[in-house]
Amino acid sequence: MNLTAEISQEAVSYVQNVFETVQKRNPNESEFHQAVKEIVDSLIPVFSKHPKYQEAGILERLVEPERVISFRVPWVDDQGKIQVNRGFRVQFNSAIGPYKGGLRFHPSVNVSIIKFLGFEQILKNSLTGLPIGGGKGGADFDPKGKSDGEIMRFCQSFMTELCKYIGPDSDVPAGDIGVGAREIGFMFGQYKRIRGGHEAGVLTGKGLNYGGSLGRPEATGYGCVYFVEEMLKSKGTSFEGKTVVVSGSGNVSTFAIQKAQQLGAKVVACSDSGGYVYDPDGICLETLRRLKEVERKRISEYVKERPGAQYTEGCQEIWNIPCDIALPCATQNEINEASAAILISNGVKAIGEGANMPSTLDAIDLFLKNDVLFGPAKAANAGGVAVSALEMSQNSMRLSWSFEEVDGKLHEIMKNIYESSVKAADQYDCPGNLVVGANIAGFLKVADAMLAQGIV
CATH class of the missing domain: 3.40.50.720 (NAD(P)-binding Rossmann-like Domain)
Structure with a gap:
């Protein structure tokens, strides 16, 4: 990762041991291994400079999800045949706020992909400066070629199980590949049907006429x-x-x-x-x-x-x-x-x-x-989750901001992410390396929150 900082051998060994443990505990999860490797290697200068994070086992806790949920999603296609897919939600880290991350519907979805996305989401969400933790979910369902009726029935079945684990102050999913406004609408409708009431903040990426935010698609x-x-x-x-x-x-x-x-x-x-x-x-x-x-x-x-x-x-x-x-x-x-x-x-x-x-x-x-x-x-690519968090804020306040206001906030957030990444890279003697800078800037906020909250 082109680290140029003076680093201790103890920090190198510590990070390597944690990564080897991740590989052993999560066999055959290549995408998750790749995401962890990219992040933890760039954090070596942090552990070298601040042993307190190693002593508190922050990295060991960070790479282990707080919760991994897998469930069956049965639904009926247009020919009346029963189909079965597998759904996931990984609630990775809630140190700085409720779990926040999209839902992906794609045939390639498996636990490794959802874990890699959820792990990345922890630091991405931290970089936005907004109070949101990291999570991700989805299903190995392919929306391509499906009718609106089939997609609706799948989304309703998916949400019937997912609704047990989410809420405006605990876990707030959004869209991702294969999940757009149509799918969010079907899931939101089913959530309301089961839970009762209009909890607008439970999903983001909603339509404008039922709690969505201008600027979210963009x-x-x-x-x-x-x-x-x-x-x-x-x-x-x-x-x-x-x-x-x-x-x-x-x-x-x-x-x-x-x-x-x-x-x-x-x-x-x-x-x-x-x-x-x-x-x-x-x-x-x-x-x-x-x-x-x-x-x-x-x-x-x-x-x-x-x-x-x-x-x-x-x-x-x-x-x-x-x-x-x-x-x-x-x-x-x-x-x-x-x-x-x-x-x-x-x-x-x-x-x-x-x-x-x-x-x-x-x-x-x-x-x-x-x-x-x-x-x-x-x-x-943190702009999407940043505006999702702005949508949550609007839902909480029962307000709708103009497109210009949301876009202005987005522009400022992305500028701040860039500047904080540059600053962290400079502080840890890796000037110009925004990979290292972004990882360190995101990590420090989460790590300090974890330290403050004790061993949880």
């Missing part, structure tokens, strides 16, 4: 661009005139494209799970959003309306397209070492992670060694 994509904007400013430059590649074409990606275009960039490529489109004239956001959000079609349809564009099967080669700025907004580990090397050879100047853990550890090391500005996910 938050993760906008926030990622705001973070990269701060990185670029540190080098005396901006998005103006830059060529940008954005992976994905969902909520995060489309709003990252929109904000980058508003700041003067040309976004030339985006993707979905089938492949990617390259449009040398710049992605037409209106066409993209209509195809994906309204007509629910594959991105391959884009080239039928934009004859100058090209469609390529498969997603990996999107990173072969020369660009100044890359915004991986699709899924975990989409940029490996080989893709990172191609981006670097093509002159990439900045990476902003809009997805969760989209770069492998080897890819991150390569970016840092080659002085590429790198905005790690827990910092760069």
